[in-house]
Each structure stands twice: as structure tokens, then as C-alpha cells.
Amino acid sequence: MTAYQNMTPAERTAEYARLQAEYAALKARGMNLNIARGKPSKAQLDMVSDIFQLMQKPEDYISDGIDVRSYGELGGLPAAKRLFADLLGCRPEQVFAAGNASLQLMYGIISEAYTHGLLHSPRPWCKEETVKWLCPTPGYDRHFKITETFGFALIAIPMTDGGPDMDAVEKAVKDPAVKGMWCVPKYSNPDGVIYSDETIRRIAALKPAAPDFLLMWDNAYSVHEFEGDYVPFPDILSLCAEQGNGDMVFEFASTSKMTLPGAGIACFACSEANMAYMEKLFNVQLISFDKVNQQRHVLYLKDKAHILELMKRHAAIMGPKFRCVVDTLDREIAPLGIASWQRPRGGYFVSLNAMPGTAKRTLALCSEAGVTMTGAGAAFPYGVDPQDSNIRISPSLPPVEELETAMAVLCVCLKLAALEKLGV
Ligand SMILES: Cc1ncc(COP(=O)(O)O)c(C=O)c1O
Numbered sequence: 001m002t003a004y005q006n007m008t009p010a011e012r013t014a015e016y017a018r019l020q021a022e023y024a025a026l027k028a029r030g031m032n033l034n035i036a037r038g039k040p041s042k043a044q045l046d047m048v049s050d051i052f053q054l055m056q057k058p059e060d061y062i063s064d065g066i067d068v069r070s071y072g073e074l075g076g077l078p079a080a081k082r083l084f085a086d087l088l089g090c091r092p093e094q095v096f097a098a099g100n101a102s103l104q105l106m107y108g109i110i111s112e113a114y115t116h117g118l119l120h121s122p123r124p125w126c127k128e129e130t131v132k133w134l135c136p137t138p139g140y141d142r143h144f145k146i147t148e149t150f151g152f153a154l155i156a157i158p159m160t161d162g163g164p165d166m167d168a169v170e171k172a173v174k175d176p177a178v179k180g181m182w183c184v185p186k187y188s189n190p191d192g193v194i195y196s197d198e199t200i201r202r203i204a205a206l207k208p209a210a211p212d213f214l215l216m217w218d219n220a221y222s223v224h225e226f227e228g229d230y231v232p233f234p235d236i237l238s239l240c241a242e243q244g245n246g247d248m249v250f251e252f253a254s255t256s257k258m259t260l261p262g263a264g265i266a267c268f269a270c271s272e273a274n275m276a277y278m279e280k281l282f283n284v285q286l287i288s289f290d291k292v293n294q295q296r297h298v299l300y301l302k303d304k305a306h307i308l309e310l311m312k313r314h315a316a317i318m319g320p321k322f323r324c325v326v327d328t329l330d331r332e333i334a335p336l337g338i339a340s341w342q343r344p345r346g347g348y349f350v351s352l353n354a355m356p357g358t359a360k361r362t363l364a365l366c367s368e369a370g371v372t373m374t375g376a377g378a379a380f381p382y383g384v385d386p387q388d389s390n391i392r393i394s395p396s397l398p399p400v401e402e403l404e405t406a407m408a409v410l411c412v413c414l415k416l417a418a419l420e421k422l423g424v
Contacts, residue, residue, distance in 0.1 A: 033406040080297065081267075090237045141383070166202045176209035184218045189347065227345040340352075
């Protein structure tokens with residue numbers, strides 16, 4: 001195969017005609033495939049649904065002497081705190097165990113900062129003239145949406161192979177209006193990047209001008225390898241504390257992609273001073289989260305070692321799907337020189353950079369052929385990719401056979417859009 005840039009105009013025109021026929025044939029199949037969001041597949045959900053066999057005996061509802069069916073324990077069951085502490089490498093007292101969505105906790109912390117202020121805030125953020133927020137980009141669309149909703153000015157920070165560009169971050173935090181930053185330190189969404197030790201050390205040692213700078217450390221994919229061995233990660237709470245930044249960070253995690261994303265449990269972890277402050281604020285909203293589900297998860301997941309075993313079983317389902325995506329791109333797209341992509345070993349996404357100016361067109365063609373993908377620009381602040389290049393592939397949901405078809409469609413669309421850009 002010849003790279004498209006090296007083809008003569010006549011060769012490109014012939015290739016375009018050939019692809020149009022291929023596209024028409026795919027479209028005629030009337031497909032309805034979805035690789036838009038990072039959802040576990042039915043096979044994964046079925047695999048963990050034995051969780052509902054637990055808690056058949058009355059004593060299963062008692063944990064550390066607490067009846068999990070009743071009110072109380074705002075910050076979660078001690079056993080659930082121990083489970084998340086084991087997972088994250090922090091202390092149980094630093095964990096607040098809650099309901100099914102870490103995203104809700106992230107929104108909740110930022111919302112409290114906005115209405116009431118954080119522990120070291122001179123005033124609630126709603127009283128600030130401007131609040132600016134650092135968004136390593138490409139990043140998680142729902143993160144960006146939370147901070148956009150509160151009217152913060154989103155500042156894109158380029159991602160590198162080792163995490164956010166730390167020179168840019170260190171410079172940006174000198175502005176006292178910069179109040180925080182999103183981070184997904186392991187298998188970032190969508191690039192699948194693991195932050196390097198050096199990046200993490202520099203983040204923990206930041207000296208922001210804002211006294212209430214908030215590091216949102218979303219450890220959503222801490223044990224989510226689908227290829228190779230488990231990669232250990234440092235405890236961000238201790239690292240920040242060692243640098244005198246103990247109150248700067250809130251870490252988040254959930255069991256959404258260990259058990260059931262609609263019915264799992266989530267947590268935040270923070271300094272004990274932050275915990276006391278946040279518990280007071282959360283106490284106004286509710287008496288306790290669903291401790292029955294916390295107990296179910298404690299009994300099912302047991303400890304980190306047991307979770308890692310379970311994650312290997314998820315990997316057996318996920319791995320072939322990611323290999324299908326990357327192998328197809330290697331075979332169909334790499335020789336044409338029209339896109340580049342990451343080769344993640346964990347997480348839920350493959351991030352593809354198409355020829356600049358072709359992402360929207362590619363996705364429109366996919367949609368017309370019955371393949372739904374994450375919208376172009378979704379991984380960028382305000383949903384705008386200045387290069388119109390990034391495409392997020394979420395291969396987890398469909399079975400491999402469907403994924404193969406979806407990838408065939410995506411490849412044809414990438415090629416058509418690239419040829420149009422090159423001027424056929
Ligand atoms: C980085 C990241 N954080 C959080 C979530 C959602 O987590 P939860 O189900 O705990 O709200 C996702 C889901 O895709 C994610 O990619």
C-alpha cells in the first residue's frame with residue numbers, strides 16, 4: 001500500500017472510488033453498532049453477577065457490629081474504607097465510601113467548593129471573579145463538563161507520554177485564579193497514559209498561588225490492566241503530604257469497572273482535615289449512602305489481591321477487543337500515513353489522531369453507516385478539538401465480531417475523509 005500523500009492524483013481518485021463502493025456496501029447492511037462509551041460488556045456483567053448470591057444470611061448484614069441496613073456511618077462502613085484504602089495504598093481514615101458513582105463525588109466536592117469553599121478557601125468559589133481550571137487534553141469529557149457547568153474557564157494542558165505537560169502546569173498555577181486540575185493518573189481517558197514518577201512527583205510538589213488549589217486525582221483505572229502485569233502506582237495522598245500539600249488533593253475511585261457500573265460503590269480519599277470538613281458539609285445532604293451495597297462489595301471483592309485476580313478475568317474478555325482495534329489499525333491504516341494511535345495496556349479506550357481536519361467528517365460517515373462513536377471534540381474543553389483530529393474508540397461493549405465490523409467501517413471512513421482532505 002502507498003501512503004496517501006505519496007499517491008498521484010489519479011491514484012487517489014481511483015482509491016476514493018474503490019472506497020466509496022466499499023462504504024456503500026457496508027452502509028447497505030443497515031448496521032446499528034455502538035463503540036461510543038466505556039461500558040463493560042454483557043459477558044463482563046454476567047461474570048460478576050454472582051455478587052447477588054451473597055448476603056443470604058442475617059449475619060451478612062452486620063459489619064464490624066454495624067447493621068448495614070439502617071441509617072448511620074455517613075462516611076461509609078469501616079470495612080468499605082479498609083477495602084478502598086488497600087486498593088489505593090492510603091489509610092482507612094482517609095477514605096469516604098459512598099454510592100455507585102465517583103463522578104457524583106467529584107461533582108459534589110467541586111459543588112461544595114463553589115457554594116461553601118474548601119478548607120483553605122478565603123471565600124466560596126462562587127464569590128470569585130474568575131475561576132480557572134486546568135484540563136489535561138485530550139481528557140475525560142464528563143470531567144470537563146463538570147467544571148464547565150460551574151462557569152470555570154477551562155485551560156487545556158497538553159498531554160505527553162508521561163502525563164500532563166508539567167512545565168505548562170507549573171507556569172499556570174502561578175495564577176491565583178487557577179483553582180484546580182483534573183488528573184487521571186493511570187490509563188488516562190482517552191490516551192491510556194500512565195503518569196511517570198517524575199510527573200507525579202512534580203504534581204505533588206506544586207506550589208499553586210491559590211491557597212485552595214484542588215487536585216482532582218481520579219484513579220478510575222487503578223487496577224484495570226487488560227494486557228501484561230499489574231502496574232503499581234504511588235499513594236498520592238502521602239506524596240502530597242510529604243511536600244506540605246496534604247490538603248491539596250482529593251482522590252477518587254470506584255468499582256464501576258470491577259463489578260457493575262450501575263450498582264457498584266465509589267469513594268473519595270483525602271487528608272483527615274479535609275475529611276472532617278467535608279463530612280460536615282455532606283452531613284447536610286444525607287444520613288448515609290447505601291451500606292448494603294458496600295457490604296456486598298466488601299464480601300465479594302475481599303481485598304486488593306482478590307480484586308487483581310478478578311481484573312485478570314476481565315482482561316481475558318477485554319484484551320482480545322483491544323487487540324482487534326489496534327491490529328486492524330496497524331493493518332489498514334498504518335501504511336497509509338493518515339493517523340496515529342496509542343497502544344494502551346489498560347483502561348477503556350484507544351485514542352486515535354486522524355489527519356487534522358478529518359475527525360468530524362470521519363465520525364459523520366461512521367454514523368451514516370450505523371456506527372456510533374464518541375462525538376468529535378468530546379475529549380477537549382468545551383467539546384472543541386482545535387485540530388479536529390482526535391477520535392476516541394471504546395471497544396469494551398460489543399462482542400469481538402461486532403467490533404470487527406465497526407472497525408472495518410471506521411477504517412473506510414478514515415480513508416475517505418483523508419482522501420477528501422487531500423483533495424480528490
Ligand atoms: C476517568 C473516568 N472517571 C470516572 C468515570 C466514571 O466513574 P463512576 O462510574 O465511578 O462515576 C469514568 C467512566 O468512563 C472515567 O473514564
